[in-house]
Amino acid sequence: MPLISGNWKMNHHHFEAIQFIQKLAYLLQKQDFDEVEVSVHPPFTDLRSLQTLIDADQLRFKLGAQNCHSDDKGAFTGEISPVFLAKLGVQYVIVGHSERREMFGETDDFVAQKVASVLKHGMFPILCVGETLAEHESGLTLDKVRRQVRAGLDKRSSDQVKSMVIAYEPIWAIGTGKNASPDQAQEVAAAIREEVATLISRPAAEAIRIQYGGSVKAGTIADIMRLPDVDGVLVGGASLDPTEFARIVQYRHHSG
Ligand code: 13P
Numbered sequence: 001m002p003l004i005s006g007n008w009k010m011n012h013h014h015f016e017a018i019q020f021i022q023k024l025a026y027l028l029q030k031q032d033f034d035e036v037e038v039s040v041h042p043p044f045t046d047l048r049s050l051q052t053l054i055d056a057d058q059l060r061f062k063l064g065a066q067n068c069h070s071d072d073k074g075a076f077t078g079e080i081s082p083v084f085l086a087k088l089g090v091q092y093v094i095v096g097h098s099e100r101r102e103m104f105g106e107t108d109d110f111v112a113q114k115v116a117s118v119l120k121h122g123m124f125p126i127l128c129v130g131e132t133l134a135e136h137e138s139g140l141t142l143d144k145v146r147r148q149v150r151a152g153l154d155k156r157s158s159d160q161v162k163s164m165v166i167a168y169e170p171i172w173a174i175g176t177g178k179n180a181s182p183d184q185a186q187e188v189a190a191a192i193r194e195e196v197a198t199l200i201s202r203p204a205a206e207a208i209r210i211q212y213g214g215s216v217k218a219g220t221i222a223d224i225m226r227l228p229d230v231d232g233v234l235v236g237g238a239s240l241d242p243t244e245f246a247r248i249v250q251y252r253h254h255s256g
Helices: 014-027 030-035 044-056 082-087 098-104 108-120 133-137 141-153 158-162 182-199 202-207 221-225 242-249
Strands: 003-007 037-041 062-065 092-095 124-129 165-168 209-213 232-235
Touching: 003 092, 003 209, 003 242, 014 044, 014 242, 030 037, 037 092, 044 062, 082 108, 092 108, 108 124, 108 141, 124 141, 133 141, 141 165, 141 182, 158 202, 165 182, 182 202, 182 209, 182 221, 221 232, 232 242
Parallel strands: 003 037, 003 232, 037 062, 062 092, 092 124, 124 165, 165 209, 209 232
Antiparallel strands: none
């Protein structure tokens, strides 16, 4: 099933988060949840409130987180353990988002440890990969993305990889209003799938879901979801408004 994920980044405090989810739940129909999986990734401080709301009203959103540490516990001031996330009913954890890699110095190695840890605690990693504008313009996109995929999946079993999601997010398309063209997005998504087949197994490559991310809007999602190797989207800015995000989830019923 396609996975449509809203990454709120550092937006919406917990009161806003509650209002958002109530409004989104009102806008979506049962059929939407039958056809599309929807995850929301609020800031950590919102998670407990949303868990309570989702449980109480039996909502079908999947709770997601934006990051976690790789260790279960210890002297890591300010960090969040994957154990805590699992306790809050979190199912999907974004790992290695480009903002974490570029602004907070997360290495391929650290990202790989987080992937292992998220899986160990029964959650599903959304492993983010993608090239900078300079890499894009120098024709290095596939090299970079393949390297990040290889590093992130290192030592993972075929069954583990089957449950994972890889989000291809070209950094130059994040928050800029620019999209990779459908041909570019398809080329990279196909290369990711091929890399998974080579590295892990063909069944894992077929089962893993690949998302596209970077300035996805209600008006652009339909063209992206048509691509054979794209199984969902990871949405930033356009996931902050419940009406726009509902239109994204309902992409099958409109063309823009
Ligand atoms: P935008 O949709 O705001 O470009 O953000 C994409 C993103 O980084 C999602 O993780």
